[in-house]
Structure formats: C-alpha cells, structure tokens
Amino acid sequence: MRMRIPLLCLTTVALLLTGVSAQELESSEACADCHVQAVADWRTSRHALSTAATNPFYAAMLKWATSSDGQPQENCDLCHMPARSLAAAPRLENEGVTCDVCHATEPDGKWLRVNPSGVKFGPYDDAVSVVHESQFSEHLVSSRQCLTCHGNLASAHGFAFCSTQKEYLSSSFSKQGITCQDCHMPSIQGVTAELGKIRQVHSHKFYGGYNPEILRNCAKIELEVRGDSTELTIAVKVINRTVGHALPTGSPMRAVYLSLRALDANGKVIWQNYATNPLLEDPDAVFMRLLEDEAGRPAPPWLATHIKFDQRLQPDETRELLYRISGLNVADIFATLYYRLAPPALLQKLNLDIEPYSNVVTIATAQSKAVTK
Numbered sequence: 001m002r003m004r005i006p007l008l009c010l011t012t013v014a015l016l017l018t019g020v021s022a023q024e025l026e027s028s029e030a031c032a033d034c035h036v037q038a039v040a041d042w043r044t045s046r047h048a049l050s051t052a053a054t055n056p057f058y059a060a061m062l063k064w065a066t067s068s069d070g071q072p073q074e075n076c077d078l079c080h081m082p083a084r085s086l087a088a089a090p091r092l093e094n095e096g097v098t099c100d101v102c103h104a105t106e107p108d109g110k111w112l113r114v115n116p117s118g119v120k121f122g123p124y125d126d127a128v129s130v131v132h133e134s135q136f137s138e139h140l141v142s143s144r145q146c147l148t149c150h151g152n153l154a155s156a157h158g159f160a161f162c163s164t165q166k167e168y169l170s171s172s173f174s175k176q177g178i179t180c181q182d183c184h185m186p187s188i189q190g191v192t193a194e195l196g197k198i199r200q201v202h203s204h205k206f207y208g209g210y211n212p213e214i215l216r217n218c219a220k221i222e223l224e225v226r227g228d229s230t231e232l233t234i235a236v237k238v239i240n241r242t243v244g245h246a247l248p249t250g251s252p253m254r255a256v257y258l259s260l261r262a263l264d265a266n267g268k269v270i271w272q273n274y275a276t277n278p279l280l281e282d283p284d285a286v287f288m289r290l291l292e293d294e295a296g297r298p299a300p301p302w303l304a305t306h307i308k309f310d311q312r313l314q315p316d317e318t319r320e321l322l323y324r325i326s327g328l329n330v331a332d333i334f335a336t337l338y339y340r341l342a343p344p345a346l347l348q349k350l351n352l353d354i355e356p357y358s359n360v361v362t363i364a365t366a367q368s369k370a371v372t373k
C-alpha cells in the first residue's frame with residue numbers, strides 16, 4: 001500500500017517517456033523475465049492458441065462461419081482474439097487470451113474493458129512489484145471472470161449451444177463455492193515472480209479437453225451383469241464425478257461416448273454396442289449436444305436450426321444404460337468411456353484429421369465377469 005503513489009508516478013513517467021498509453025495491453029513477452037512459470041504454463045494453454053494465426057481449427061471454422069452467410073468475423077474474434085475489441089492493441093491480436101486480457105481489465109457490463117490505471121489485478125492484496133502496480137481483484141478470482149467468455153451462448157434461432165454458466169450454477173460445486181479457478185488453476189507452493197514471496201501459485205495451463213490429466217477419471221463407470229447364457233442384462237452406470245458443469249461443456253463439437261464389448265474366453269469380441277460410429281449405431285451411448293440444420297444434418301451453430309438432442313451428463317448426474325444381449329459364450333464385459341474434441345467427419349471435411357484435434361482420450365474403464373453357468 002505504502003508504495004502505491006510513488007509507483008504510479010513512476011509508471012506514468014515511464015509511459016510518457018516511451019509514448020505507450022496506459023490503456024494499452026502489454027505483451028506476455030513483457031512478463032516473461034519475472035513471471036517465468038506463469039508464462040511457460042500459459043504458452044502451452046489453449047488461451048495462447050485461440051487465434052486464427054495459432055489455431056488451424058479456429059481458422060478453418062472462422063472461414064466457414066464468415067463465408068457461409070453472415071457471421072461477421074468480429075463476432076468470433078471477440079473471445080478468440082480479444083485484444084482486437086479491447087482496442088489499442090492490434091499487435092497483440094495473435095497472443096489470443098493473453099495475460100493482460102485477464103490481469104489489466106475490469107468488468108464492463110457483460111464484457112471487459114481495459115483498466116486505464118495500468119494496474120495488474122491479481123489474487124493478492126500485498127503484492128509489490130517495481131514495474132507495475134498490483135491490486136487484489138474480487139472479479140478476477142471469481143467464476144464471473146471466466147464466464148465473460150465461457151458463459152451461455154444462444155444461436156440466431158434462439159437455442160442455447162453453450163450453457164456452461166447455467167450448468168455450473170446448478171452444480172453442487174458452485175453451491176459449495178468452488179470456482180472455475182479452483183479446478184482449472186490448481187495451486188502449489190512456490191514463488192510467483194523472481195524475488196517474490198513464497199505463496200500458493202496457480203497453474204496457468206488451463207487444462208481442458210486437450211489434456212488427458214483433467215479428463216482421466218472425471219467420470220466413472222459401474223457395471224452390473226445379471227442373467228445367464230440365454231440372456232445377459234448389463235446395467236452400466238456412468239457417473240459424473242469431478243466436473244463442475246455438464247460433461248462435456250462449452251463447444252457443441254465436444255463429445256463423450258461409451259464403448260461396451262462382450263468377449264469370449266479367448267478374448268475375442270463377440271458383441272459390441274457399436275463397430276465404427278456410436279452416433280449411428282448406439283446414439284444413447286453418446287453424451288453430446290447435437291445440432292442439426294433443417295435437413296436433419298449435423299451443423300455448426302450458425303447453420304443449425306434446432307437441437308436434435310442434449311444427452312450430455314449433467315453435473316452430479318448418474319446415467320444408467322441397459323443392454324440385453326445373448327449370454328452365449330460371453331466370459332468378460334469391458335466398458336470404456338471416451339472423450340473426443342470434434343466429430344471425425346468434421347475434421348475430415350476441414351482437412352484437420354490430425355493430432356491434437358483427432359485425439360481420443362480414455363476417461364474411465366470398467367470390467368466384469370459374465371455370470372454364465
């Protein structure tokens with residue numbers, strides 16, 4: 001606190017000398033010497049890769065959205081290239097959701113505006129740095145900060161295609177006061193800056209759908225097998241365990257699906273709920289929000305006219321699926337819950353059927369002996 005006034009003067013003088021207006025956002029490069037870990041983490045995060053120049057997937061979808069009637073590019077860039085609308089910082093556009101988008105802004109109704117003082121907002125009320133002013137921000141450490149971009153989105157046809165805010169608010173986690181940051185920015189002890197104090201330092205990797213670490217065991221499967229060689233009844237419970245919103249949330253391209261297989265004593269698959277495409281062969285086993293156009297074809301939000309189904313696992317939900325199969329020769333039952341980022345057909349269409357987009361991650365597995373006599 002003591003240092004605030006002289007520091008502010010110093011900053012003002014420095015800004016006058018360099019000609020940089022305090023309203024400008026700074027590049028992440030300007031933080032790298034001191035906030036070594038935060039910068040290294042963030043560079044691997046999707047926030048650093050959210051732009052048309054850094055994420056080929058976004059570039060392809062942006063091109064499609066702007067060419068297939070009417071989506072102005074600004075509509076998409078608002079969240080993906082926020083420096084563009086926060087103005088005065090076009091050179092930072094390709095840094096995506098860069099440090100200062102979160103640390104040098106404040107809420108402005110539904111969106112953000114650059115705080116003119118040049119202060120860095122953070123989680124501490126006693127941080128002191130020689131290069132910038134620091135200030136605790138209630139907004140920054142609350143879920144509202146994330147919900148600025150990760151909230152609810154409705155299509156021109158009036159249906160919700162992203163509802164993370166609604167899902168989160170209905171979860172037992174938000175009721176216990178657990179924030180997006182608590183799960184997506186876990187902390188360990190360390191220093192946040194060279195010469196800084198020992199504190200709880202938060203991960204800036206923002207793990208999500210691209211990261212097996214956060215996906216593994218976020219849901220669990222329980223199997224109950226009854227019956228005999230004539231007929232087996234397999235009850236599969238899929239339990240949303242550690243997800244503070246629907247699984248999956250956010251983009252309607254994400255999907256989770258269940259694979260169920262019956263094997264004979266030699267380990268040969270003698271029955272499975274799908275062979276190649278779960279959506280066509282066993283749609284109940286696909287946990288996603290499927291958007292369609294008028295002709296009933298899967299469609300992106302800007303072309304879709306309705307939601308075919310929303311079968312995502314809601315927060316705290318246990319979903320039960322029942323299968324009745326012939327028990328003849330069945331020795332073991334295997335279940336696997338998978339996560340994928342985008343529909344394979346879409347990736348093929350966009351020529352992006354490559355890693356990491358095509359990665360499929362195993363969330364959970366379960367196994368049971370058949371009770372055949």
Ligand code: HEC
Pocket residue numbers: 028031035038039040042043047097098099100101102103122123140141145181182185192193200201202203204
């Ligand atoms: C998407 C928003 C977002 C972005 C982008 C972001 N941060 Fe943070 N940062 C946060 C939040 C939220 C916290 C506080 C977390 C908490 O207390 O739960 C934080 C905390 C910090 C802290 C305090 C120490 C700590 O770890 O808690 C520093 C320093 C920091 N960030 C620096 C950076 C730098 C440097 C970058 C860019 C390389 C960056 N941040 C990018 C949201 C962001």
Ligand code: HEC
Pocket residue numbers: 026027028030031032033034035099100103120121122123124125126127128129130131132134135136192193194195196197199
């Ligand atoms: C010359 C070194 C240096 C540079 C450059 C620097 N910082 Fe800091 N920053 C610090 C120090 C030191 C602290 C205080 C750390 C502590 O108290 O643990 C700090 C604290 C912070 C905090 C926490 C504020 C709070 O009150 O919680 C944030 C956020 C932050 N810096 C963001 C940034 C961002 C973003 C950049 C780049 C645009 C940046 N810093 C550049 C040294 C630096």
Ligand code: HEC
Pocket residue numbers: 046047049050051055058078079080082097101102145146147148149150180181184185206207208209210211
């Ligand atoms: C300025 C807008 C903005 C803000 C604020 C923001 N994000 Fe993001 N976030 C994005 C965008 C855009 C992406 C998608 C980037 C991409 O993959 O192209 C994203 C991606 C993510 C991902 C990765 C998703 C995946 O499927 O891998 C996570 C996790 C995430 N954000 C968490 C957070 C958290 C936690 C906060 C609050 C501390 C936050 N975000 C604040 C815009 C934002």
Ligand code: HEC
Pocket residue numbers: 143146147150164165168173174178179180181182183184207208209214215218242243244245246247248249250251254
């Ligand atoms: C209780 C922990 C928890 C809380 C709270 C939480 N998340 Fe998540 N989040 C997860 C887990 C676990 C995953 C990985 C499973 C998944 O993909 O949904 C995830 C995935 C995501 C993804 C990747 C998209 C997806 O679902 O595939 C985004 C984006 C995201 N979270 C944003 C948020 C935002 C924004 C908030 C706050 C409103 C939030 N999360 C609160 C645990 C949490």
Ligand code: HEC
Pocket residue numbers: 055057058061062065071075076077078079080148149150153208209249250251252254302341
């Ligand atoms: C309100 C903020 C916002 C707007 C506007 C927005 N997005 Fe996003 N977008 C996000 C967030 C947040 C994510 C990450 C969600 C998740 O992981 O589920 C994302 C994810 C994506 C992804 C997946 C990226 C990846 O690497 O997997 C694509 C592609 C995408 N958006 C394209 C677009 C297009 C095209 C538009 C305009 C028609 C658009 N977005 C408008 C916030 C936004």
